[in-house]
Amino acid sequence: MSSELPVSPLLISVPEQYFGSDYAAGAHPAVMRALAATNLQKTAGYGQDEYCREAADLIRAACRCPEAEVRFLIGGSQTNMVALTALLASYQGVAAAQTGHIWGHEAGAIERGGHRVIPLPSHDGRVAAEDLRSLWTSYLNDETRDHIVMPGAVYLSQPTESGTLYSLAQLREISAVCREAGLSLYVDGARLAYALSCPENDVSLPDLAALCDAFYIGGTKCGALFGEALVFPKAGRVPHFFSVMKQSGAVLAKGRLLGVQFKALFTDGLYGEIGRTALEKADRLRRGLCALGFKPLGSSPTNQIFIRVSEPLYHALTGAGFGGFWSLEPDGTYVIRFVTDWSAGENDVQLLLDFLARNRDNK
């Protein structure tokens, strides 16, 4: 039966994408230049090269964590899967908001690795320390707890999948619960550039290094062709982590490609600039949407914006290459997501706003 599903809409390709995601284009030109400039060099494989070493040094410096272990992986779902399954004991699960990427959009990769994702309520995309505390207390108080999945780690995203941010106070409280309970704290930073450059943000890389057991600095959605920098503030947290990566098919043969890119991203403030460019566009888009009467859902201050539209408007927008599916609501309306990125694209915000202005009757 399952193979007879109607062809997925994903299979209908669209020539040009606007605001559908922050991974529609290639790499930031400075990153691409670095790849081109080093292209014909021959180096050791698997990340055992000078570029990876330099990139790791830059990241350790940015995190003010000279002891950190930095590993370069290829994509976000892969990094979550490899890191979380390595942090958990076989009988443990990882708690995450029901809006979390590992719950909703990784096709069961954590479970494939043998572990439950324990869903927690989403508070505008965030996990609440209070919910974690309850989860742990309820585990401890359960006289049959040896029969249930033991919480072993907490997954959260900064910014969240809803575009919102954890404040430093929130992250500290969560980290405190984790340390008291012995849970590993893992932060998915697929879009970390858009948190770090956000005026509302007060969580720095050194804060992450101080509060987490592992986190990753996103490359794919933040100006790289691909790649994520996984940071274990305490080196050796997972013994033989290279073999763990290899066993999951997560080692890039030409590993230096990751080093070259992250070196470029962490040189001359490029990572910050990439974040700022996208956030400025997002602010312009948000203001324009409000002016047109489209009130964004939730309270994202970062590069993701969600609005509710009618079915005809949804199809008009995506047909023209604007935005992407978020959800179909029970009342037949759609939530569409707009995501801004680092690319210059001076006119694209205006193009979208003009399109909406012309089609607003379908709102």
Added chain:
Amino acid sequence: MSSELPVSPLLISVPEQYFGSDYAAGAHPAVMRALAATNLQKTAGYGQDEYCREAADLIRAACRCPEAEVRFLIGGSQTNMVALTALLASYQGVAAAQTGHIWGHEAGAIERGGHRVIPLPSHDGRVAAEDLRSLWTSYLNDETRDHIVMPGAVYLSQPTESGTLYSLAQLREISAVCREAGLSLYVDGARLAYALSCPENDVSLPDLAALCDAFYIGGTKCGALFGEALVFPKAGRVPHFFSVMKQSGAVLAKGRLLGVQFKALFTDGLYGEIGRTALEKADRLRRGLCALGFKPLGSSPTNQIFIRVSEPLYHALTGAGFGGFWSLEPDGTYVIRFVTDWSAGENDVQLLLDFLARNRDNK
């Protein structure tokens, strides 16, 4: 950290148990006699003996399903794990009520096998057809569905973990949703004797065979020393199922022990009698509890009864060997569970009621 947890209350053994579970005693005397009578016979191992063949024939006859494949496994969690992981494709998950055994009390066995348990709301222990339909529709309507866990099967228990029953109408509706969507329907019958003998029940073994892809007839909790009879109404539903069992450590070397027991259970109406005995005791206990002012929670008509008690009364009861932990509520009260079984135990209901009468001030 995890190894420093306070010693689990489970480790405090209690000499005698009343109503703590339906697996506190050994086997029904008739089952034990059959085991003793055949003890010194030497037969082929691994279930390839005459007793298993006869037991399977009796079960096929009781299910009015002459084509069924019957497999004998050792315990309930094991049967759920082996059968469900065999029914699912690698990228599929199994939907279950949040009160379902595979969600709450199997330590993540389904996930260990690589699959998500997709939690659904519990309606007094039951999955609702409407919730299943929504789950499937929402999967189909999600334009990113190739990135999410595909529902592949539905797990339900008859009677449920809350002691309630699915009516034939409810089961038919669920089965219809499953067949339309291509989901496998699996029924956990750990306590099936207590459904089949219940006056309120209208779901027979032939109904299960007609409506499910697989179900098991519980032995462990219904009069056997151990053992569950897994029925695939359509033989060959899982190719090489013996190897699947073996690979999970779920084959009993002296397999005939399972055949001998199930032959006894399905001879002369023993399985039905075992159910009736427990249900009569449960009814007496329910009436007595109400008379004392303890109103059972939910609407279980079977052999499980849940009441809410104060902390002191909870400790008094369990300290005296009565009942077992169900949950600790946020307000500090406990839900305690009483489970009746097939054993004669004429006086035990009265013992418990007397104990409660003496200690009711702690209610």
Added chain:
Amino acid sequence: MSSELPVSPLLISVPEQYFGSDYAAGAHPAVMRALAATNLQKTAGYGQDEYCREAADLIRAACRCPEAEVRFLIGGSQTNMVALTALLASYQGVAAAQTGHIWGHEAGAIERGGHRVIPLPSHDGRVAAEDLRSLWTSYLNDETRDHIVMPGAVYLSQPTESGTLYSLAQLREISAVCREAGLSLYVDGARLAYALSCPENDVSLPDLAALCDAFYIGGTKCGALFGEALVFPKAGRVPHFFSVMKQSGAVLAKGRLLGVQFKALFTDGLYGEIGRTALEKADRLRRGLCALGFKPLGSSPTNQIFIRVSEPLYHALTGAGFGGFWSLEPDGTYVIRFVTDWSAGENDVQLLLDFLARNRDNK
């Protein structure tokens, strides 16, 4: 295709078995009596009862290892799978002789748990310390070792699958290699009674406790209905081991059945007597076979005897219920295995010898 295989010979059941295995009958009468005597008692489930506690105490005493953690599981393949996957890190494999049960007869259970079985040459059923040392040295010397499966444990059986024994000197040498290399040493004692009672044996339970990280004392093949006693000489070697067992479907609800049986086996020297009875029968059978001109293969001094026979004789023997398949050789001859057990069966040795005498022309 795979489901169209010809029906496995396993499916042809035979009424009575002689020497086909040591798990053809039920339990030793003393064990059965203990089960019957305690049958109607009601105790805590899952091994949290007095019988399991007493049995564990008896085993700790027999091992002269008062600190040991003793866990009761149901079968041998299950115990191997649960214990070994718990002892290994995700990127590690377990070395075993190519004749080892986990390589040849567990349907890939270790791999299902995520780990490679690393096959080593079999020296009449045994792993050689020298081969282990080479395996480890070759791993260490391999400059690409982070890309290969790291040896993490060694599996051996006492007696081996070929019926042979490790001497204390051999076991000490293997243990020394393991400790130097950081490998866990695991001993499968499915037939341990037949080693412990063998005059040629010089490895005691206290030796196993001193030299291994984990081992199990077989019940299923040594007089129990079922059950294996897994011993971790160092308690807590695997944290939360109960949950590990539960997650693999390896916890028996009526856990006390295992305690009752092992208590009986370790009372009044029963385990030793069971071993001796089988070994005496094996000796008589060996002498008789030699007298008839059938020279046993290998050098098993325990309860397994292997002889090579022609195809017609093989079918005659198994058709009459004698012995079991071991291998079909490239030249068309069969290796048939005879296994003796604890059951009295005064005449069965003579029956088999008479049968062979009548059919020896087919040798």
Added chain:
Amino acid sequence: MSSELPVSPLLISVPEQYFGSDYAAGAHPAVMRALAATNLQKTAGYGQDEYCREAADLIRAACRCPEAEVRFLIGGSQTNMVALTALLASYQGVAAAQTGHIWGHEAGAIERGGHRVIPLPSHDGRVAAEDLRSLWTSYLNDETRDHIVMPGAVYLSQPTESGTLYSLAQLREISAVCREAGLSLYVDGARLAYALSCPENDVSLPDLAALCDAFYIGGTKCGALFGEALVFPKAGRVPHFFSVMKQSGAVLAKGRLLGVQFKALFTDGLYGEIGRTALEKADRLRRGLCALGFKPLGSSPTNQIFIRVSEPLYHALTGAGFGGFWSLEPDGTYVIRFVTDWSAGENDVQLLLDFLARNRDNK
């Protein structure tokens, strides 16, 4: 213990590499130009773009297999793991030569996915049809076969890890055994360019499409930055394969990068040219080595050359950036591997030969 291993030699990076591997440099300049030219385009993600569609069309045409399903993954180990675990039933293993990459250099990825790699003898890197036939016959003849790992697929590499080739006759014979036995045939084409362009080769892409169940056309080692094109000649062979990939972290967000690269590789004969360039260099190097008295081991006609050298010469060579570790032999000598690639590098062959001429006394 394991975390205290001496630092792996892998961690000592070397500035420039000669003949250490065919993945030391970036991409072929034509591939890099294509990436740069399309860098700022915005397309749909996850491979749902025009470039992937065009690349798949080019590959289908080259394979003369218009119905084929083409999927783009990131690396070779990943492709092997994802494809093989999807082709196998849970209780099946995959047979491979002991020199095969999945046996020796993937850190147990297939086992992590739940399946055994069944090692077969290596015939200068190749699997023999005869050995496969024996494996299958022995499985079929084993009366306990339901207890053993069922062979479900065959893995081979073209060219092999030893640089040798399967002839069309050999591949046809293997394919015939597979089809008769119902085994899936999978070919790892990590270095396929170096087979396809080799004068000794008589196996074409259409032959692979006709004889295999799945194979991949290597990009990483054949001129791409990264990427492998997995071909299922029969589309739909694995239902929901996109989800299978996603669940293993094997989907590239900016999937079009793979399409752009394979479109370039399959345009204007670039893939063939890349192969030829490397093979010409290899021939020059082979002739030079022989002239210096270093006889290559085995009979590789492709881009890998293996010679045996003394320990001092091994260290001299690798210290200077020449070649890479293959094995340390029991007599203390090393086998070193030289691999040529597509890069122009006019002088590198001469540099190596001169170095060897100067250091031959250490031979």
